[in-house]
Amino acid sequence: MLYAVCFLAVIFLLKNNHSKRWIIIIPVFVIVIVLNPFFAHFTYKRIFPSFLEYGRLTWVMLIPFIIALAFVEFKDRIGKKGKSRCWVVLLLILFLFSGGNPFFKFIVVPQNPYKLNCSVLDICTELDSDLKSSFDYSYVHTSTRADLSENDNRPTILVQYDDAQSTTGSCLYWGIRQYTSRVLLANTVIEPVDYSSEDFILSDYGISNYQYFACTNDKHLKNQALSYGLSLLAENKDYLLFKNEKEVTIYFVRHGETEANVAELLAGSGTDAMLTQLGQAQAEEAGEALSGIEFSQIYTSELTRTKDTAQIILSKNQSKTLQKQAKTYAKLNDIDWGDVEGMSISDVLSIYPDFSEETYIGTISNSSFVSPIHAESKYSVASRMRTALGHIAMSTDNNGDALVVGHSCMQWELHYMFSNEDIPTLNNAYITVLEYNRGEWTLKCVNVDPNQFSLVE
Amino acid sequence: MDQILLGTLIFFLVPVYIKKRQSSIALSTIALYFVEAIVLFFVWTVISVFFTFKDYPFNVSIILYYIIIGFGYVAIIIYAVLGKYHKTHKPSSFSCASKYLSATTFGIICYHIFRLTYFQAYEYRDNISYISAINDIIETNRFFLYNEISGKVILGHTNMSRKLALSAWYTFEAAISYISGLHPLIIVNTVLPPFIILFSYMSYWLLSELLFEKQYNKRLSFLLVIALLFQFLTEETSTLFLIWPTWGKNLVLSVLIPIYLYFYYTPDLKEKSRHVILVLTGFSACFISTMGVVLIPILIIGCKIHAIIEKKRIELKDIISTLTLLLPVLIYAVIFILW
Numbered sequence: 001m002l003y004a005v006c007f008l009a010v011i012f013l014l015k016n017n018h019s020k021r022w023i024i025i026i027p028v029f030v031i032v033i034v035l036n037p038f039f040a041h042f043t044y045k046r047i048f049p050s051f052l053e054y055g056r057l058t059w060v061m062l063i064p065f066i067i068a069l070a071f072v073e074f075k076d077r078i079g080k081k082g083k084s085r086c087w088v089v090l091l092l093i094l095f096l097f098s099g100g101n102p103f104f105k106f107i108v109v110p111q112n113p114y115k116l117n118c119s120v121l122d123i124c125t126e127l128d129s130d131l132k133s134s135f136d137y138s139y140v141h142t143s144t145r146a147d148l149s150e151n152d153n154r155p156t157i158l159v160q161y162d163d164a165q166s167t168t169g170s171c172l173y174w175g176i177r178q179y180t181s182r183v184l185l186a187n188t189v190i191e192p193v194d195y196s197s198e199d200f201i202l203s204d205y206g207i208s209n210y211q212y213f214a215c216t217n218d219k220h221l222k223n224q225a226l227s228y229g230l231s232l233l234a235e236n237k238d239y240l241l242f243k244n245e246k247e248v249t250i251y252f253v254r255h256g257e258t259e260a261n262v263a264e265l266l267a268g269s270g271t272d273a274m275l276t277q278l279g280q281a282q283a284e285e286a287g288e289a290l291s292g293i294e295f296s297q298i299y300t301s302e303l304t305r306t307k308d309t310a311q312i313i314l315s316k317n318q319s320k321t322l323q324k325q326a327k328t329y330a331k332l333n334d335i336d337w338g339d340v341e342g343m344s345i346s347d348v349l350s351i352y353p354d355f356s357e358e359t360y361i362g363t364i365s366n367s368s369f370v371s372p373i374h375a376e377s378k379y380s381v382a383s384r385m386r387t388a389l390g391h392i393a394m395s396t397d398n399n400g401d402a403l404v405v406g407h408s409c410m411q412w413e414l415h416y417m418f419s420n421e422d423i424p425t426l427n428n429a430y431i432t433v434l435e436y437n438r439g440e441w442t443l444k445c446v447n448v449d450p451n452q453f454s455l456v457e
Numbered sequence: 458m459d460q461i462l463l464g465t466l467i468f469f470l471v472p473v474y475i476k477k478r479q480s481s482i483a484l485s486t487i488a489l490y491f492v493e494a495i496v497l498f499f500v501w502t503v504i505s506v507f508f509t510f511k512d513y514p515f516n517v518s519i520i521l522y523y524i525i526i527g528f529g530y531v532a533i534i535i536y537a538v539l540g541k542y543h544k545t546h547k548p549s550s551f552s553c554a555s556k557y558l559s560a561t562t563f564g565i566i567c568y569h570i571f572r573l574t575y576f577q578a579y580e581y582r583d584n585i586s587y588i589s590a591i592n593d594i595i596e597t598n599r600f601f602l603y604n605e606i607s608g609k610v611i612l613g614h615t616n617m618s619r620k621l622a623l624s625a626w627y628t629f630e631a632a633i634s635y636i637s638g639l640h641p642l643i644i645v646n647t648v649l650p651p652f653i654i655l656f657s658y659m660s661y662w663l664l665s666e667l668l669f670e671k672q673y674n675k676r677l678s679f680l681l682v683i684a685l686l687f688q689f690l691t692e693e694t695s696t697l698f699l700i701w702p703t704w705g706k707n708l709v710l711s712v713l714i715p716i717y718l719y720f721y722y723t724p725d726l727k728e729k730s731r732h733v734i735l736v737l738t739g740f741s742a743c744f745i746s747t748m749g750v751v752l753i754p755i756l757i758i759g760c761k762i763h764a765i766i767e768k769k770r771i772e773l774k775d776i777i778s779t780l781t782l783l784l785p786v787l788i789y790a791v792i793f794i795l796w
Contacts, residue, residue, distance in 0.1 A: 029759065068683045114643055115642065141599075145512070145612050177608070181603060
């Protein structure tokens with residue numbers, strides 16, 4: 001209303017002055033009409049909804065011009081006494097409105113010409129310095145875009161989001177993003193209530209997949225990251241920066257043959273089948289093949305068949321591994337087959353003639369799949385396996401070896417990780433070797449017969 | 458950094474020298490600054506859009522830009538030196554303006570510039586992605602290699618955001634950062650805001666010349682009220698946005714629209730020169746922000762209504778001049794569609 005009044009006053013004042021300069025506000029007048037939110041609402045809003053932002057911004061940013069023009073012309077006509085009153089009224093109006101000025105809301109004294117928080121800048125400069133010294137960026141300048149998209153091997157950094165840290169909760173992430181493009185960023189929300197709890201596991205947040213990790217300076221986060229063997233690159237009162245330089249080899253062995261395998265049952269995490277005699281013999285063969293390797297970590301699922309297989313493997317081990325205990329890790333458990341858990345395949349087919357993995361447990365990429373037989377989805381199992389491998393890599397000593405005894409469902413995660421490789425069904429007690437190097441996985445060999453393993457090694 | 462200082466000196470001194478040698482140039486020195494800035498940006502726009510389309514290296518575009526504007530400045534200086542010396546005495550009546558009003562206005566403007574430059578708020582979402590894009594251009598030496606939000610590689614120019622690829626303003630900021638050696642964060646957060654705010658006030662000062670002619674007290678009052686309203690009204694009406702130079706629409710609204718009006722109505726320009734400058738200004742507006750593509754046609758239509766009101770008829774030359782002035786928008790639309 002004030003805008004319209006001033007506008008009309010301007011036209012009146014200038015026109016009555018017999019001055020042609022009132023013509024100059026005609027284009028402004030047209031803009032005001034065309035971009036007026038009320039006019040826009042009844043005309044082009046439905047066709048160009050995003051246009052309204054232009055309208056709003058233009059319309060309101062012309063307000064100072066119109067008001068200033070009206071003020072000057074009005075002041076000129078009211079005589080000397082009125083002039084000082086005009087200024088007083090204007091200043092009063094400004095005083096009334098200035099409470100809404102956002103400048104007063106988030107005014108921050110700058111700490112540097114970058115206008116970044118000093119702690120953020122400290123992390124950014126350390127990260128950039130390390131990237132420059134350890135990463136060859138010349139390929140970006142020479143490769144074609146297609147080459148780069150297929151093999152975008154920029155190092156990656158996981159940055160912790162913590163809404164408590166800034167007005168938007170993102171100043172560390174966006175500070176790094178604005179400061180350097182050498183690294184590919186990903187963020188993860190780890191709230192204080194999470195990392196302060198006793199059962200907080202940092203590796204559950206996917207840290208194993210990244211070459212760098214930046215987070216709040218909290219003792220829980222710091223202790224866990226250091227226990228994983230991450231190098232502390234930078235530390236200040238607010239943030240920490242870690243570098244992942246871990247190299248680990250994981251020897252994955254599927255459990256030996258079980259009674260359920262012989263009976264062709266769908267035996268998942270709900271069926272605690274025991275090893276057959278052949279299964280035990282298979283485990284011994286695997287143990288012989290791996291006897292010379294000193295394992296720094298041993299993991300099994302919670303099911304007896306994997307624990308027994310691991311025990312047999314370790315009994316053959318000639319190194320100091322004998323003194324170590326296998327740890328059970330629930331994320332390595334087999335798939336839960338839900339309504340068909342423990343049923344034979346023929347029984348399942350008689351009830352569900354169209355039974356297939358895709359129909360009843362989904363695909364690796366389908367995160368929203370709901371199994372009609374209340375089974376665990378393939379996506380969920382693969383994600384679980386991914387987290388498990390990451391955790392195992394992080395908890396194994398640097399340059400160490402880990403033994404993992406698990407189930408055939410690991411095959412799905414291997415398919416996901418190595419989509420260009422031909423991953424066969426994992427046979428009982430066959431060996432798969434994965435190498436983890438600074439956040440990246442390579443498949444050294446897959447599903448190798450223990451009797452042939454020495455040749456592969 | 459010394460290149461930027463040298464460039465800034467050349468930018469501000471060349472128009473002063475030309476105006477001194479050729480007083481017959483009707484445009485004021487301040488108006489010449491705008492003409493100079495618009496021409497510089499136009500040259501960069503052509504280079505930037507072409508290089509983005511062809512995926513040529515960024516540093517080569519800088520070298521080409523140096524060559525072109527170098528030749529341009531040399532030619533202008535030679536023209537000024539060798540051209541016939543014109544000196545016409547134009548008495549300035551600014552001396553009769555109120556000293557207190559001048560000091561207050563100048564003080565408020567300086568305070569505005571200082572406050573918004575020094576105390577800039579740290580984070581603004583749009584600013585973050587645009588600064589990322591500028592940083593990527595400099596670090597990768599390629600135009601828009603990475604998506605500014607996801608950081609993933611953009612496969613070809615057709616996969617680029619057209620709005621971003623056709624906005625030469627971000628690449629211009631990248632060029633300033635590259636030439637100065639300063640990080641884009643410093644350029645955007647600290648170096649550019651005072652210049653942009655200053656240019657905004659300069660554009661309104663020129664506009665006041667059309668409104669109040671030689672009544673300097675009125676012009677100063679107008680500018681003072683503008684400065685007070687800019688600083689102390691609510692978020693929607695303040696020029697808070699000016700502190701984020703990556704917002705192209707901000708530049709269009711606060712600098713280019715007023716200066717477009719000035720160039721359209723100033724009696725100091727001949728028709729041909731006026732058309733050239735308006736077309737170049739239109740180009741700048743369109744290729745700084747898509748808001749310019751929207752506003753320039755509206756502005757031209759508004760300006761042409763005046764001609765119709767005066768003559769009470771539509772002439773062919775009005776239609777031709779309208780189409781000429783709409784050329785930047787048409788060219789932008791064609792490139793946008795064919796991109």
